[in-house]
Amino acid sequence: MTPVTMPVTAIDLSDLEFWAQPWEVREAAFRTLRAERPIAFFEEPEFDVESFIQIPRGPGYYAITRHADIVEISRHPELYCSGKSGTTIVDMPTEMLEFFGSMINMDDPRHARLRRIVSAAFNPRMVRSIEDTIESVADGVIDRVRDRGECDFVTEVAARLPLKVICDMMGVTERDYDTVFSCSNIILSMGDPEYVAEGEDPVLAFMNAGSTLADMMRDLSMFRVDHPTDDLTSALVHANVDGESLDQQELASFFILLLVAGNETTRNAISHGLWALTEHPDQRAAWKADFEGVAPTAVDEIVRWASPVIFMRRTLTAPATLSGHAFAEGDKVILFYNSANRDEDVFENPYRFDVRRSPNPHVGFGAPGPHFCLGAHLARREITVMFRELFRRLPDIQASAEPDRLRSNFINGIKHLPAAFTPGGAAA
Numbered sequence: 388m389t390p391v392t393m394p395v396t397a398i399d400l401s402d403l404e405f406w407a408q409p410w411e412v413r414e415a416a417f418r419t420l421r422a423e424r425p426i427a428f429f430e431e432p433e434f435d436v437e438s439f440i441q442i443p444r445g446p447g448y449y450a451i452t453r454h455a456d457i458v459e460i461s462r463h464p465e466l467y468c469s470g471k472s473g474t475t476i477v478d479m480p481t482e483m484l485e486f487f488g489s490m491i492n493m494d495d496p497r498h499a500r501l502r503r504i505v506s507a508a509f510n511p512r513m514v515r516s517i518e519d520t521i522e523s524v525a526d527g528v529i530d531r532v533r534d535r536g537e538c539d540f541v542t543e544v545a546a547r548l549p550l551k552v553i554c555d556m557m558g559v560t561e562r563d564y565d566t567v568f569s570c571s572n573i574i575l576s577m578g579d580p581e582y583v584a585e586g587e588d589p590v591l592a593f594m595n596a597g598s599t600l601a602d603m604m605r606d607l608s609m610f611r612v613d614h615p616t617d618d619l620t621s622a623l624v625h626a627n628v629d630g631e632s633l634d635q636q637e638l639a640s641f642f643i644l645l646l647v648a649g650n651e652t653t654r655n656a657i658s659h660g661l662w663a664l665t666e667h668p669d670q671r672a673a674w675k676a677d678f679e680g681v682a683p684t685a686v687d688e689i690v691r692w693a694s695p696v697i698f699m700r701r702t703l704t705a706p707a708t709l710s711g712h713a714f715a716e717g718d719k720v721i722l723f724y725n726s727a728n729r730d731e732d733v734f735e736n737p738y739r740f741d742v743r744r745s746p747n748p749h750v751g752f753g754a755p756g757p758h759f760c761l762g763a764h765l766a767r768r769e770i771t772v773m774f775r776e777l778f779r780r781l782p783d784i785q786a787s788a789e790p791d792r793l794r795s796n797f798i799n800g801i802k803h804l805p806a807a808f809t810p811g812g813a814a815a
């Protein structure tokens with residue numbers, strides 16, 4: 388088959404329609420950018436909707452598409468910072484920072500102090516200690532669909548495990564799971580019509596979703612003041628940063644970050660995983676034949692392959708030169724992790740899904756630096772346990788139709804993925 392190609396002049400990463408194109412067309416565009424214009428300037432997207440908050444059109448941005456450049460930028464947070472108007476392409480208006488201004492959009496030392504409040508809960512030892520819980524959640528999820536022989540793999544399986552795990556860690560009760568699910572869909576959907584109806588103001592929908600989660604945090608945190616447990620909300624409520632406790636806005640934005648980051652990304656990795664294993668039966672057979680032996684490389688390959696988070700932004704704090712390009716203070720650079728994960732200078736056969744790939748220096752969880760994904764150990768564990776239980780309990784499960792993809796330049800999302808298996812599966 389002739390590979391799809393795309394001339395550099397035809398590429399506009401700011402056009403949302405670009406992100407609605409088939410994966411192979413997107414891959415072709417990034418291949419061209421890496422080869423011909425690895426630091427490419429784009430005008431910022433224009434918002435043609437009437438919105439209650441006007442988002443002014445910014446000065447444009449540089450798309451960074453090579454692995455080496457992204458790693459170099461991530462190593463120098465003092466030059467390429469996260470704390471100037473956020474990590475999104477457009478500058479976040481102050482109203483939005485109220486809900487979304489947490490540590491992901493901050494720099495050290497405050498970023499490090501905030502991260503320290505919760506980091507112990509995500510270290511490998513703590514994650515190992517909740518392995519049994521993750522397993523029983525995965526089993527419960529499978530039990531609910533097992534006898535039907537078919538399901539929507541995203542909403543009924545992949546989404547359920549990370550949602551319950553992070554809600555439990557935060558102290559959110561089952562009654563609120565659906566609210567968390569729908570709010571995080573809206574927050575990360577970038578206006579996909581399934582989550583924000585045509586004609587509805589996407590910025591307002593985004594703010595309402597943030598405000599709903601903030602209210603949930605307010606109720607929970609007030610209760611935790613007098614009734615502390617070992618959950619993360621108690622840790623946040625009782626934290627002392629620079630001699631002060633977190634105020635209501637800081638609590639809310641921290642809570643939203645953890646809930647949203649903790650469920651959406653892992654859901655997409657698991658969904659992409661099933662799709663990739665369906666499309667590559669040889670790789671599925673190799674993993675099934677030696678599940679525990681292959682799991683560590685298979686899980687990282689799923690994250691590389693899926694690249695659930697497409698980009699993060701940094702902003703120049705001073706003039707700097709990178710790979711011969713001179714940046715000015717204030718320039719925005721967008722780190723396209725999806726592109727770095729296909730960089731032919733780093734990965735042999737980057738378009739091959741290989742469950743035994745090693746080494747695999749992918750940047751699906753970000754590149755090494757202060758913002759490297761806090762939940763990487765947890766996500767790896769969740770993906771491992773989910774596939775272990777699926778292979779054990781529904782051994783012939785596979786996708787039965789094409790994925791229904793999210794229209795987004797930020798999250799490489801799958802909204803629905805029909806799956807089929809023998810009803811009843813294998814005896815547990």
Ligand code: HEM
Binds near residue numbers: 553751754765
């Ligand atoms: C496969 C699943 C996941 C992927 C692909 C992923 C991806 C990422 C990426 C790319 C970043 C880097 C942000 C940057 O460069 O600025 C990040 C940061 C972060 N992730 Fe994840 N993530 C995943 C799972 C999780 C989970 C389960 C949690 C649990 C709460 C989580 C919480 C966070 C947090 C809090 C940050 C911000 C860290 C900081 O700014 O210090 N992530 N993630």
